[in-house]
Amino acid sequence: xxxxxxxxxxxxxxxxxxxxxxxxxxxxxxxxxxxxxxxxxxxxxxxxxxxxxxxxxxxxxxxxxxxxxxxxxxxxxxxxxxxxxxxxxxxxxxxxxxxxxxxxxxxxxxxxxxxxxxxxxxxxxxxxxxxxxxxxxxxxxxxxxxxxxxxxxxxxxxxxxxxxxxxxxxxxxxxxxxxxxxxxxxxxxxxxxxxxxxxxxxxxxxxxxxxxxxxxxxxxxxxxxxxxxxxxxxxxxxxxxxxxxxxxxxxxxxxxxxxxxxxxxxxxxxxxxxxxxxxxxxxxxxxxxxxxxxxxxxxxxxxxxxxxxxxxxxxxxxxxxxxxxxxxxxxxxxxxxxxxxxxxxxxxxxxx
Amino acid sequence: xxxxxxxxxxxxxxxxxxxxxxxxxxxxxxxxxxxxxxxxxxxxxxxxxxxxxxxxxxxxxxxxxxxxxxxxxxxxxxxxxxxxxxxxxxxxxxxxxxxxxxxxxxxxxxxxxxxxxxxxxxxxxxxxxxxxxxxxxxxxxxxxxxxxxxxxxxxxxxxxxxxxxxxxxxxxxxxxxxxxxxxxxxxxxxxxxxxxxxxxxxxxxxxxxxxxxxxxxxxxxxxxxxxxxxxxxxxxxxxxxxxxxxxxxxxxxxxxxxxxxxxxxxxxxxxxxxxxxxxxxxxxxxxxxxxxxxxxxxxxxxxxxxxxxxxxxxxxxxxxxxxxxxxxxxxxxxxxxxxxxxxxxxxxxxxx
Numbered sequence: 109x110x111x112x113x114x115x116x117x118x119x120x121x122x123x124x125x126x127x128x129x130x131x132x133x134x135x136x137x138x139x140x141x142x143x144x145x146x147x148x149x150x151x152x153x154x155x156x157x158x159x160x161x162x163x164x165x166x167x168x169x170x171x172x173x174x175x176x177x178x179x180x181x182x183x184x185x186x187x188x189x190x191x192x193x194x195x196x197x198x199x200x201x202x203x204x205x206x207x208x209x210x211x212x213x214x215x216x217x218x219x220x221x222x223x224x225x226x227x228x229x230x231x232x233x234x235x236x237x238x239x240x241x242x243x244x245x246x247x248x249x250x251x252x253x254x255x256x257x258x259x260x261x262x263x264x265x266x267x268x269x270x271x272x273x274x275x276x277x278x279x280x281x282x283x284x285x286x287x288x289x290x291x292x293x294x295x296x297x298x299x300x301x302x303x304x305x306x307x308x309x310x311x312x313x314x315x316x317x318x319x320x321x322x323x324x325x326x327x328x329x330x331x332x333x334x335x336x337x338x339x340x341x342x343x344x345x346x347x348x349x350x351x352x353x354x355x356x357x358x359x360x361x362x363x364x365x366x367x368x369x370x371x372x373x374x375x376x377x378x379x380x381x382x383x384x385x386x387x388x389x390x391x392x393x394x395x396x397x398x399x400x401x402x403x404x405x406x407x408x409x410x411x412x413x414x415x416x417x418x419x420x421x422x423x424x425x426x427x428x429x430x431x432x433x434x435x436x437x438x439x440x441x442x443x444x445x446x447x448x449x450x451x452x453x454x455x456x457x458x459x460x
Numbered sequence: 461x462x463x464x465x466x467x468x469x470x471x472x473x474x475x476x477x478x479x480x481x482x483x484x485x486x487x488x489x490x491x492x493x494x495x496x497x498x499x500x501x502x503x504x505x506x507x508x509x510x511x512x513x514x515x516x517x518x519x520x521x522x523x524x525x526x527x528x529x530x531x532x533x534x535x536x537x538x539x540x541x542x543x544x545x546x547x548x549x550x551x552x553x554x555x556x557x558x559x560x561x562x563x564x565x566x567x568x569x570x571x572x573x574x575x576x577x578x579x580x581x582x583x584x585x586x587x588x589x590x591x592x593x594x595x596x597x598x599x600x601x602x603x604x605x606x607x608x609x610x611x612x613x614x615x616x617x618x619x620x621x622x623x624x625x626x627x628x629x630x631x632x633x634x635x636x637x638x639x640x641x642x643x644x645x646x647x648x649x650x651x652x653x654x655x656x657x658x659x660x661x662x663x664x665x666x667x668x669x670x671x672x673x674x675x676x677x678x679x680x681x682x683x684x685x686x687x688x689x690x691x692x693x694x695x696x697x698x699x700x701x702x703x704x705x706x707x708x709x710x711x712x713x714x715x716x717x718x719x720x721x722x723x724x725x726x727x728x729x730x731x732x733x734x735x736x737x738x739x740x741x742x743x744x745x746x747x748x749x750x751x752x753x754x755x756x757x758x759x760x761x762x763x764x765x766x767x768x769x770x771x772x773x774x775x776x777x778x779x780x781x782x783x784x785x786x787x788x789x790x791x792x793x794x795x796x797x798x799x800x801x802x803x804x805x806x807x808x809x810x811x812x
Contacts (some may be wrong), residue, residue, distance in 0.1 A: 374750070377745060401744025402748050
């Protein structure tokens, strides 16, 4: 066991502040990573503030962060995938049971015994797992990803959550050339979803509530941008979409989007609005449409996504901050004042 | 053109009463059918009372009925599938454009120019189409089905709507041996859904709100029956269903059923509750679940369903009534007092 610098919050109303946390010494299957960058995901904010207390209560102190990119400093004796000096990534999961049908299908994210990167039981040290707002982390190699060396590393970090969360449903629901695909919401998830859907060859329509984001959407490789509050713009797209990726975590009218699907089309939710969505049955029955959900993605698919992003040079648009500005970044994130993801440069922690 | 006896309603508050309606003389592709039985579908009641005025306003007088079984009395010169004396069925549709992608895919029910059996524009005679509460009907042979001669005809009539509405989603979502399938609601649709899912080889669990229907569910070939108001019975089935067919047209808690789906499971709505359903996003995201809808089925699949029912001797459980009791039957249907479908013996109309 060794000590590592980190930033943690002591309660739902505390600021994130410097702390020292224990990390295990690498076991034979473990990889130790010096963290270079960690993206700030909206779920970090939710959990620091215990806003998901109903189904995932926060254990304090909490060290958030699950969009981790770094360089390997040490590997266990049985590690085969990595060597010291390699670039590496860690996303939302650090363990699972490896034996259940979900794990065997490469869908560790649905394993009933999956361990999240932070705020989950830590079987090695007791207590809970601590995430990426830290100078280092130790993770079983199965849950460590290779990061293509051509990518801008600060922009690559958010791929570990926002990237796979959007890539997985795009692939699962067959998004390819010739498909018309919508992306609802142009935030941390949505802006990567637009880039990925475009790179997969689809005709991409971005939906945003603000006219001000239309130009941005087109710059991000959307083929069209629609202001969703404009009923006539929406009507033009009625019954035309094969797939719509809905990244919005606030209340919104899902029926307006269901009506845009063609027969057998699907809307998949990757954002989780706090209140239930009102769904009119006829919008599903007419055209045999589906409303689905999807959570992150498996490890093999996360690697596939990173390799795909390497080949297409796709990264998130990030605003890089020192960790000392993390509380300010949370305030701005809470009012959606970021284009499109904050990313912490962890050098700022080491020099503290 | 010729006159046929029928029962029609003159307004949303009128009783159904004897009437004379025009039918076209059979054209070269048409089949003339002497109607022997016509099932009473809940949508007949909705439309007679103009309860779907928002999206399908009723034109009066209305002659409802789209669960038609009869015997062919005349065929046009170009008809190849039928000859006089054959048994025949007509369901919810009597025409479509035959040229759109939906029609070419054998999914006439999603054709934008599909013509419903009643209360839809009649391109031959003007006005609207008149349904099966009549002594005869004339329909293009493409929309006429062969009815297996071994089936009890009064029980076969409801297959033309209730049968295909449940069979189509069971087939589309891959219900076969080895799958665990739920059927929510034990009414006109649900009771046939249970029989069909069982005959397709699935392990079938019927959900009902009333303890009194549990024995009935088992008699109808359900492997298990669950009283949905009993939380502990529901909990036992958490995360276990491949597919759930939801036939309930009243308000109900869809989240309680979403939680019963395993990963990648689907609930398909074939009933349309009047108010939107509250759907919690997390119930879709956890396990990549889907909520879908499905409307009737195509002509080829309707024939497949009838042949399947012939092979497995499946018919609806019907209470056969003379047409003179149709208004009383509507009152009882409105309070769900029927096991499980009323069917009109049209001999009662001819002898009137």
